[in-house]
Amino acid sequence: xxxxxxxxxxxxxxxxxxxxxxxxxxxxxxxxxxxxxxxxxxxxxxxxxxxxxxxxxxxxxxxxxxxxxxxxxxxxxxxxxxxxxxxxxxxxxxxxxxxxxxxxxxxxxxxxxxxxxxxxxxxxxxxxxxxxxxxxxxxxxxxxxxxxxxxxxxxxxxxxxxxxxxxxxxxxxxxxxxxxxxxxxxxxxxxxxxxxxxxxxxxxxxxxxxxxxxxxxxxxxxxxxxxxxxxxxxxxxxxxxxxxxxxxxxxxxxxxxxxxxxxxxxxxxxxxxxxxxxxxxxxxxxxxxxxxxxxxxxxxxxxxxxxxxxxxxxxxxxxxxxxxxxxxxxxxxxxxxxxxxxxxxxxxxxxxxxxxxxxxxxxxxxxxxxxxxxxxxxxxxxxxxxxxxxxxxxxxxxxxxxxxxxxxxxxxx
Numbered sequence: 001x002x003x004x005x006x007x008x009x010x011x012x013x014x015x016x017x018x019x020x021x022x023x024x025x026x027x028x029x030x031x032x033x034x035x036x037x038x039x040x041x042x043x044x045x046x047x048x049x050x051x052x053x054x055x056x057x058x059x060x061x062x063x064x065x066x067x068x069x070x071x072x073x074x075x076x077x078x079x080x081x082x083x084x085x086x087x088x089x090x091x092x093x094x095x096x097x098x099x100x101x102x103x104x105x106x107x108x109x110x111x112x113x114x115x116x117x118x119x120x121x122x123x124x125x126x127x128x129x130x131x132x133x134x135x136x137x138x139x140x141x142x143x144x145x146x147x148x149x150x151x152x153x154x155x156x157x158x159x160x161x162x163x164x165x166x167x168x169x170x171x172x173x174x175x176x177x178x179x180x181x182x183x184x185x186x187x188x189x190x191x192x193x194x195x196x197x198x199x200x201x202x203x204x205x206x207x208x209x210x211x212x213x214x215x216x217x218x219x220x221x222x223x224x225x226x227x228x229x230x231x232x233x234x235x236x237x238x239x240x241x242x243x244x245x246x247x248x249x250x251x252x253x254x255x256x257x258x259x260x261x262x263x264x265x266x267x268x269x270x271x272x273x274x275x276x277x278x279x280x281x282x283x284x285x286x287x288x289x290x291x292x293x294x295x296x297x298x299x300x301x302x303x304x305x306x307x308x309x310x311x312x313x314x315x316x317x318x319x320x321x322x323x324x325x326x327x328x329x330x331x332x333x334x335x336x337x338x339x340x341x342x343x344x345x346x347x348x349x350x351x352x353x354x355x356x357x358x359x360x361x362x363x364x365x366x367x368x369x370x371x372x373x374x375x376x377x378x379x380x381x382x383x384x385x386x387x388x389x390x391x392x393x394x395x396x397x398x399x400x401x402x403x404x405x406x407x408x409x410x411x412x413x
Contacts, residue, residue, distance in 0.1 A: 030115065047160065092157065167325075191401065205363055257360065263361065380401065
């Protein structure tokens, strides 16, 4: 750990970098990094800015370009900046994402979503919390060490990836296939979720299945239902049947997660017919399933299809079950993993918070590292307004989290 005198210098330097952190937030927000799935042109402008900033403080950068012909430049960029440490035996990786989600209806915003506004200790704008708060914090943690001419105990890698918001195929999934510097005994921190106190360290995630149900009957006039087969009635009955069946079958609980059980929620519903006096011949709805890791997601899918087929045969309609997304949960990170231990110590010393390990129902890019055999922890001190109108970050969270990273850089493990 840093000596007390050096730690005081680091703390003071990070505090002095506060105005620069605010300025970087404004620069990043003014460069909307929307993927093509969300109607944007990708992350190239934002990454070009970040590459210049990294090189400007003396951090060499590697750029990975995932081919994508849906964006004007033809690729989706991700960056890796590496700061050498006293020992090259291990690397501490901090991975954040540069892409954002669309702002949604402008009338729900009090300000321009792509222009940062500072008010009452907060920064407002799309992306300022998700995930720029931690991107900016990690960048300035490295800058603070460079300004003070200090070397971390181990290598420090900053990873800024594309495409996190829409699946990561063009982001960390591509990077892991083409970057040889990730090793099993490295420490990986993904600061992309957390709570207001900064006390939660996420080490496990549920499996995810987004299921699409299509019932196909026969369309007819509303006055002659005997000539058709009502796909909406069949779909409605199927929805209720699957909802009940799921609750009866998946009963296991795990207190690591909140909620501690598997969930399957009917969500999206597509339009069928535009007028009232037509009986629909097709009906489509979706379920969002978050399954405890001990269950096989593929087995669940086959069981759902069997149940759906039985009900379709009974009602004389065709039923198709397809997947929009399906991911078996990655192996959890051990609560005793080095990344958890060093993070816990840093949070305790910087924020005075005891931490606890948790699991979540959402999916993060930490899963890609865990599947590759590299333990990863998800953490951050967040107010929890990601993807919302009037998204904001608390400036002191950004500054404090930069201190947490500096603390980690000085630890032995």
